[in-house]
Amino acid sequence: MFIEKQDSAVSDAIKNETKRQNKGLELIASENYVSKAVLEAMGSVFTNKYSEGYSHKRYYSGNEFVDIIEDLAIERAKQLFNAEHVNVQPYSGSPANQAVYIAFLNLGDKFMGMSLAMGGHLTHGHKVSVSGMHYNAIPYGVSKETETIDYDEIREIAQKEKPKLIVSGATAYPRKIDFKKLKEIADEIEAVSFADIAHIAGLCCTGFHENPVPFFDVVSTTTHKTLRGPRGAIIMCKEEHAQKIDKAVFPCLQGGPHDHINAAKAVAFGEALKPDFKKYAEQVIKNAKALGESLQDFDFRLVSGGTDNHLLLVDLTNKNIPGKEAETILDESGIYCNKNMIPFDTQSPFNPSGIRLGSPALTSRGFKEDEMKQVGEWINRVIENKSDESIRKKVKEEIKELCKNFVIY
Numbered sequence: 001m002f003i004e005k006q007d008s009a010v011s012d013a014i015k016n017e018t019k020r021q022n023k024g025l026e027l028i029a030s031e032n033y034v035s036k037a038v039l040e041a042m043g044s045v046f047t048n049k050y051s052e053g054y055s056h057k058r059y060y061s062g063n064e065f066v067d068i069i070e071d072l073a074i075e076r077a078k079q080l081f082n083a084e085h086v087n088v089q090p091y092s093g094s095p096a097n098q099a100v101y102i103a104f105l106n107l108g109d110k111f112m113g114m115s116l117a118m119g120g121h122l123t124h125g126h127k128v129s130v131s132g133m134h135y136n137a138i139p140y141g142v143s144k145e146t147e148t149i150d151y152d153e154i155r156e157i158a159q160k161e162k163p164k165l166i167v168s169g170a171t172a173y174p175r176k177i178d179f180k181k182l183k184e185i186a187d188e189i190e191a192v193s194f195a196d197i198a199h200i201a202g203l204c205c206t207g208f209h210e211n212p213v214p215f216f217d218v219v220s221t222t223t224h225k226t227l228r229g230p231r232g233a234i235i236m237c238k239e240e241h242a243q244k245i246d247k248a249v250f251p252c253l254q255g256g257p258h259d260h261i262n263a264a265k266a267v268a269f270g271e272a273l274k275p276d277f278k279k280y281a282e283q284v285i286k287n288a289k290a291l292g293e294s295l296q297d298f299d300f301r302l303v304s305g306g307t308d309n310h311l312l313l314v315d316l317t318n319k320n321i322p323g324k325e326a327e328t329i330l331d332e333s334g335i336y337c338n339k340n341m342i343p344f345d346t347q348s349p350f351n352p353s354g355i356r357l358g359s360p361a362l363t364s365r366g367f368k369e370d371e372m373k374q375v376g377e378w379i380n381r382v383i384e385n386k387s388d389e390s391i392r393k394k395v396k397e398e399i400k401e402l403c404k405n406f407v408i409y
Contacts, residue, residue, distance in 0.1 A: 021033070022407060024336055025362060027335060027375070029225075035267070037267050038228075041230075046069065073234075080205045082213055083219075084238050086234055088257075093221070101131060103247070107134050109135055112137075114141065117141070119343065120139070121198075158186070159188070169199075174313055193215075197220070209309060226284060230265060232262075234265070285359075287362065292312050293373075300380070310360050314356075316355065323353060332396070338355065371402070382395055
């Protein structure tokens with residue numbers, strides 16, 4: 001590797017990160033492992049190019065091959081999601097969502113989104129986000145009894161508040177979302193229907209979750225997570241909104257696209273169109289369910305009682321350990337997850353009552369239900385013996401041994 005000779009500090013960090021990923025269990029629901037082909041595209045000569053503008057309408061010369069990869073990414077995304085129009089230039093999920101707001105809202109306009117405390121995202125209207133600072137964000141949540149989305153309550157709020165736009169989607173919601181019902185609610189008040197499917201895109205495009213793209217006004221998604229592509233995002237919309245979206249992305253919000261990432265997006269979308277990816281998506285759900293069942297066998301309480309998708313939200317209240325401490329001791333054991341608030345949490349977001357677990361990355365490594373059940377046993381052992389450092393060391397060694405059979409790179 002050239003970097004090894006030129007910059008040993010960065011080279012060492014890359015080597016150590018590769019070792020960490022190979023030797024540990026990645027359960028962060030928003031993370032995944034890309035293929036070598038996607039890695040190769042990200043490290044390609046397209047990183048040298050500047051291509052401000054859109055395909056075949058650039059402000060610079062020398063973009064004939066950039067146009068090819070951007071066209072490929074667009075056409076593959078259209079095929080994957082049955083989309084009328086796709087913009088592949090957003091740098092990541094948050095700016096993609098911001099572009100949607102710019103396209104459809106004026107400053108101070110009212111919109112509805114799922115509360116961060118109930119499983120939504122910062123960009124769905126939280127006060128510390130631009131989405132909550134620049135617009136009048138009205139939150140909705142989940143039922144206290146079922147910990148699932150209460151569509152009747154959303155309808156009531158929407159009828160009362162008359163928002164200009166309704167955001168659907170979440171980052172810590174383990175159940176299927178009824179996008180058709182949310183579209184009906186938006187239509188009733190003539191609001192823009194906007195779905196953020198960043199977490200579940202890989203399940204939506206394979207038929208394991210309802211795909212809102214064909215009938216929503218606009219849909220955003222990141223390209224990592226369950227889509228297993230590079231870190232980035234895309235926006236899909238009805239043809240009638242294409243010009244609004246494209247202008248909001250460029251020139252309003254962004255400059256030139258990241259062409260090396262767009263090349264990697266094209267590769268990832270090509271992979272997702274293959275039959276093997278559908279098998280992968282199905283296994284993601286099977287693995288999440290297997291992990292959930294294993295944890296329930298050890299008396300862990302799962303928010304909403306289980307999962308329909310790729311993630312689990314675990315309430316640790318009955319285990320007498322806060323989420324932050326659980327995250328730390330699991331990390332020390334080679335199990336990577338994130339602390340997370342549960343619905344109606346009485347604790348702080350910085351030290352909440354729960355943790356969030358996801359199956360996409362381990363599924364990419366080849367884990368099946370049996371391995372996921374073993375992961376549940378390890379989580380239980382570490383949590384139940386939270387003060388015992390020797391248990392953490394032993395679990396870490398056992399994980400290393402298992403991971404030798406599931407090498408990533």
